[in-house]
Amino acid sequence: MDDIGFKFQALSKKWRRETAHLSRSDQMAAHPAYREIISMGMPVVPYILAALSLRANMWFIALEEITG
Numbered sequence: 001m002d003d004i005g006f007k008f009q010a011l012s013k014k015w016r017r018e019t020a021h022l023s024r025s026d027q028m029a030a031h032p033a034y035r036e037i038i039s040m041g042m043p044v045v046p047y048i049l050a051a052l053s054l055r056a057n058m059w060f061i062a063l064e065e066i067t068g
Helices: 003-019 025-029 032-039 042-054 060-067
Strands: none
Touching: 003 025, 003 032, 003 042, 025 032, 025 060, 032 060, 042 060
16 A cells, blocks of 8 residues: 555544544535545545445545545
């Protein structure tokens, strides 16, 4: 795994841990770790797709923001 993959994994874990109690998707998507993942741009898309294949998660907002 490259640096982007490691950073994605770390941010993703932080985001899941800190938003597990939330039920609103807009609040989850506003979390700083989620916003940082989005700011990583297109290079992070394969990691988001891989995460989606492992568990249904709230990555569709990030994918739409990154890819348009």
